[in-house]
Amino acid sequence: MTQVWKSFGSDNHAGVHPAVLKAIQEANVGHVPAYGNDPTSERAKEIIRAELGQPHAEIFFVFTGTAANTLSIRSACRPFEAVVATDIAHINEDECGAPEYNTGSKILGFPHVDGKLPLSVIENLTIEPKDSHRVLPKLVSITQATEMGTVYKPDEVRALADIAHKRGLYLHMDGARLSNAIVGAGTNTQDMLKGVDVLSLGGTKNGLLCGEAVVFLNPELGERFAFIRKQSMQLLSKGRYLSCQFIPYFAEGIWRKNAEQANAMAKYLRSSLIKACPEAQFPYATEANEVFVILPDELSKRVQKEGPAYLWDKQTGLIRLVCSYDTEVSDIDNLIRRII
Amino acid sequence: MTQVWKSFGSDNHAGVHPAVLKAIQEANVGHVPAYGNDPTSERAKEIIRAELGQPHAEIFFVFTGTAANTLSIRSACRPFEAVVATDIAHINEDECGAPEYNTGSKILGFPHVDGKLPLSVIENLTIEPKDSHRVLPKLVSITQATEMGTVYKPDEVRALADIAHKRGLYLHMDGARLSNAIVGAGTNTQDMLKGVDVLSLGGTKNGLLCGEAVVFLNPELGERFAFIRKQSMQLLSKGRYLSCQFIPYFAEGIWRKNAEQANAMAKYLRSSLIKACPEAQFPYATEANEVFVILPDELSKRVQKEGPAYLWDKQTGLIRLVCSYDTEVSDIDNLIRRII
């Protein structure tokens, strides 16, 4: 049997986990009310609330991570209120300006440290409710796992939440790779989310077909979100097919198994690269499913082509390789063979 | 075997056609590039172009009909340019203000006649490029089939297109129920779209899981649309699962078979209602898959509950019943039995 091609370019190059496809098929019975007012969607929300340990969380399914992030901002900020994030935050760099365009709010990007937003940024933030010339910070947004493949530990999240709340700010978590972060930190969902007000709950990068949710752990923020979702073009008529994907994901623990596999493969990939090229430099810890590495020129080019791998920084030559839930040891061994 | 419940509330209460689910399964092999840069998406676009007979059409998949309509407007109008439509247009009434919010453009709603936009509206339209106090009409938008279940004939579309173009306006078609309209008019896709500049190509109401596309028959309008789609949160990372649905839809003629069934059932429903209640009034022709009817009070309430049916107009008591691609004679017979 021919080897199926596996990519290290992104975890969204992978397909859909079989259990998720099965859930879609099982949801495909007869007619049901549209727009998420169906039993499958209700059940999915209950299962998510149980996983979070938050029976009052408000949950809304949307199509993309960009939408989950953008609409989290729209729900928490008025347009003259600003978002505090790292300079490399996905919302700041990789969403084609969707947050600004769709919310009007400005993103204030501060230099990251190991991919993370330093506590001192929030401590030293100028917040001047009398100065109408500057936007008013209102929401802190962190990405989990970070854009550099590192992970905030639960007490780091809590510390950011505490200082944010003390300063009158909400905390948003862009959880596009939340599963990988929870596994990477050796913790569980509930502990990871303590202090978070609104969460972009990502599933697509970890085996779903198309499944993201905006989760209001602080339910006040979610008031009237149904209107925001519709007005921002994120309401699926046949809602059951979005929500159903989360049922096996959480009820059968697929989120954890998939993330464990992807994270383990990232560690294996890192050690394989070290073996293959002792001069390889790794500026960031590999705590989730992404490996950032600087390689000698020739080798780097081959990895970018064969991986494929994404050239993250032209100046330094930093490249990114991502492992997916279905990456296997043999895929990494093959890659190493192809590039050496 | 128990009878599966069938709804007359909307054609998006129905599930996914088996061939479409099969296409999703077949697309689920290995890794592919993300964001629609995959072979499945290329093939889907080729198949759509072939169906349209327009090899240069630009095609972009999006998540919802509201998004397809809104982003069509965003691509054709600057914010001070306006959309001309009927007062009952879906874009004017049923999208929670998404067009205005996401584009800034105003919708000018004119009284419909039998659900359609009269030619005279465009003929008499005031367009004053020197008067900056009023928005500048730029796009005519028609819905096919109309919100009242009627259908523009191909030569009606062409007449609207001609006068629109003569006056410097583009023509947009909201094709949420395009298949039903083509079947209802007894024509084919190519003839139905002559003169249209940009099309919201709907599939979800006719058997897809979630599949809409913005089709630029006038490719100039689609320039830079990739940025518009991303910035407006409509770019699926695992693009193959959106696009693949259109492959059997057009290659196997499912769009036509499904629409034929839904339309035939609407006609049967209308005649069944007449038999059951000779006083029933039908203010609009049933040319696609929707039946609009005014019934005696008691009966109307029962239909609204049992159909279920949507109360379209509180004043007149007009209700709407919609047939789906999987509505069967027995479903209608059952409904009639339940309400009499």
Next chain:
Amino acid sequence: MTQVWKSFGSDNHAGVHPAVLKAIQEANVGHVPAYGNDPTSERAKEIIRAELGQPHAEIFFVFTGTAANTLSIRSACRPFEAVVATDIAHINEDECGAPEYNTGSKILGFPHVDGKLPLSVIENLTIEPKDSHRVLPKLVSITQATEMGTVYKPDEVRALADIAHKRGLYLHMDGARLSNAIVGAGTNTQDMLKGVDVLSLGGTKNGLLCGEAVVFLNPELGERFAFIRKQSMQLLSKGRYLSCQFIPYFAEGIWRKNAEQANAMAKYLRSSLIKACPEAQFPYATEANEVFVILPDELSKRVQKEGPAYLWDKQTGLIRLVCSYDTEVSDIDNLIRRII
């Protein structure tokens, strides 16, 4: 001495009242803090609060009536909340879509009766907080004097306010010609504004150089408005020159004298037109400073040219003539002489 040309095209063809120019000169002494944090601006606000009899009103000066209206909407509505107004409302027809563009909110235009919004519109309004497909009405906006030159009496305003508040809506008054309306209704400022939540207080059409204010009679709505004003580009650095205009306007009763003159001249113009042309039709009462008239073709053309007068409706030939605070009997006599 040559006769200075006087226009009947609009009351903003007139210049600045001498007392207002004098106030600007008097404000021009030395340096003061910028952005409205100066003693002149404080004094102007106190004088307005006294005129309104509302010591807690929040007052913000802006540049134009379009801005006052648009930012009133921005302060009262979230983007999925809608404005209820007449179809001919200035905000709906004559502001180039500024409300929609700058707020995202949709304007729902209902047929006017004698220029006014019928009470029944608000009584029968559909407000469905559970239906995210439709925008949610939140603000009723009326124009005073109306676009047809008629005037809401104080008890008409109060009746609209009562029913609006009962239904959970705010009331906005576009007071571009508030002075003319107060004079026309034979009342005073305080009685005219009972029940109003937010007011666009106009001065430019009645003798100011450039002076409008957003007045929050319901001060809650004005919270954070300083940020809205700055972000929407309506904050003058040398704020004293905007605010100072209102000092003589209210302290010396110029608003009333000017409006009395303009209104009286409109009445005189109407009777002069009747004398000159007994077939003249006046579809609307002349209750403020505007006269709407339908004249025989030849005469109508001469009035449009010589007035000049604005052709309001091409279909019916309705034209509008406006009297200004400095229109005199001789100007009207001259006009009549020129057109006969």
Next chain:
Amino acid sequence: MTQVWKSFGSDNHAGVHPAVLKAIQEANVGHVPAYGNDPTSERAKEIIRAELGQPHAEIFFVFTGTAANTLSIRSACRPFEAVVATDIAHINEDECGAPEYNTGSKILGFPHVDGKLPLSVIENLTIEPKDSHRVLPKLVSITQATEMGTVYKPDEVRALADIAHKRGLYLHMDGARLSNAIVGAGTNTQDMLKGVDVLSLGGTKNGLLCGEAVVFLNPELGERFAFIRKQSMQLLSKGRYLSCQFIPYFAEGIWRKNAEQANAMAKYLRSSLIKACPEAQFPYATEANEVFVILPDELSKRVQKEGPAYLWDKQTGLIRLVCSYDTEVSDIDNLIRRII
């Protein structure tokens, strides 16, 4: 006679130049067409075109510098196109997010060098018309004089323009203090603007009451700007009172005399501070009318209070003092006396 208070807090603490007030009075004769369609406005535009040496420049008066900048962006960029500026650019820091809110476009802020945008930023800019995940740079915006009181020389502007144009970008100049910059660089208006596509022409900080203009040196960019101005709430009905201010400003050379005085006073202030406090540090050259200085703590506090002076940077204690067109030697001597 009592000494009139003079502020060093900002050049918009100053009043209106007498010749400008006189122009306003002279414009106040009789009725004229509204919205800038009057002879005064035409004459003002001709005088500006003559000063620029650009007979085809399109000129639009607006109310504020924030508006001039924001609408320049709106005219040059689609919402997914971005602005390249320094991190400290007024558009990026001091306009309450107006550019993002009103245009949707993102501002990319790069570290300044001596207040200026380094040429290398534009040379190294990533512009990827195929990558819809990132905004597409389209407009370079520089501030003249810069936010740090330095000045781009004409050949620096030209060099930026050349590389910008080569890379397909437009060049915008925020000329809030253009006069001070021209005088500071020892050049003239025409030479200073070579290569600029769109200019925010500022007057308010240099003696006007309220006068800014958007000037399209590249007239293509100004097409349909009349609609943009109206829709963005920047169209004054009594337009003559905005435009007339520019007539003496340029025809009588007031712009230059005022800027010469303010610049000379800034130089004198700098040398006075050096004399009064030899430890004073000046991180930036004083090339226009602003002085940036770091002083010993006690002295710094006194200057901030007595100047008053604006604390620019809490970390370093950098403060800003601004001289106005009417600042005199005695005002500076007084200040020095008060703080020592």
